[in-house]
Amino acid sequence: MPSRLLRPARAGRRATQPRSTGALGVRLPLAAAAVVAAGLTAACGPSSQPVGAASPSAAGQSAQTLPAGTRSASPSASASAEASPTASPSPSASPATVSASAKAPSRAQTTPPAPKPARTSAAPAPARVPGPGYDSSADAQKLIDAALGAAKADGRMVLLDFGANWCGNCKAADKVFAQPQTSAILGASYHLVKIDIGGDSSANSALLRKYSPSGGSYKMPVLIVVSPSGTVRTDTHATGNPALTSEGLGSFLRQWAS
Structure with missing residues (x-):
């Protein structure tokens, strides 16, 4: 009797054991998942970034591992590369280049202007004084025209000397004209x-x-003195000749020189 009772009990245990084992198998995976989730939350802490945002460390690591000359398609990576102090600046924005160009003076600032030539108020060179005698073959009208043109340019007077090579007084006047003092007055005026x-x-x-x-x-x-405009100023045929000496001709020439 007792043995019979024990057998059904064992059989019942055997019948119910698979049921409890199946329930335990379901509970164990759920408990393990909860433990793993709790461990991850305790280790990392709650995330403050939205879902899908890349972490800074990951972005920095990806930017550092990019090979040189390769552009990152990620905006955050390009921004971190621009903000990095090791990034090489553009040659046009280099401080050394800017400072060098600012310090380099221009040619116009360093080169002084060329000095202007000083104006000279020196008197013109003395006019040519013809030698003694009269050239009968010369074109007198051309000589007078040339003298008047030169007089208009330099303001000198024109002295017309009508004479002859056989005239004694004309030879005396030529000797006085050749003297240095009289020749200087003639050449200057x-x-x-x-x-x-x-x-x-x-x-x-x-x-x-x-x-x-x-x-x-x-x-x-x-002797006739003519102005640069061609006007007769004095005529010795009308006034008489001065003394044909250095003093006489010199005084006459100085009187009508201006």
């Missing part, structure tokens, strides 16, 4: 034109009557 009226030149005789229209017999030399 006059353009001297010597015109031969001792020959058969009708053109030269016409020039004498043009500048000394009073006519009659002329006492040579006839």
Whole structure:
């Protein structure tokens, strides 16, 4: 009797043991998952970033591991690369380049302007004084025109000397003109034109009557002072000749020089 009772009990245990073992098998995976989740939460702490955001450490690590010259497609990686102090600056924005260009002075600042040439108020070179005698073959009108043109340029007067190579007074006047003192006055204040009226030149005789229209017999030399504009200032045929000496001709020339 007792043995029979024990057998069903053992059989019942055997029948119920698989049921309890199955329930325990379901509970054990759930408990293990809960323990693992609790461990992860305790180790890492609650996350303050939204779902899908990359962690800073991961972004920095990915930026550091990128090879040189490779662009990162991640905005956060490019931003961290720009903010990194080791990033090389652009050559145009280099402080050394900017400071060097700022310190380098321009050529216009360092090169002084060329000095202007000083204005000189020196008197013009002395005019040429013809030698003694009269050239009967010369074109007297051209000589007068050239002298008037030069007088307009430098402000000197024109001295017309009508004479002849055989005239004694004309030779005396030539000797005085050749003296240094008289020659200096002539060169500084006059353009001297010597015109031969001792020959058969009708053109030269016409020039004498043009500048000394009073006519009659002329006492040579006839000295006529003409301004640069061509106006006759004095005519010795009308006023009489000065003394044919250094003092006489010198005084005459200084009187009509200006």
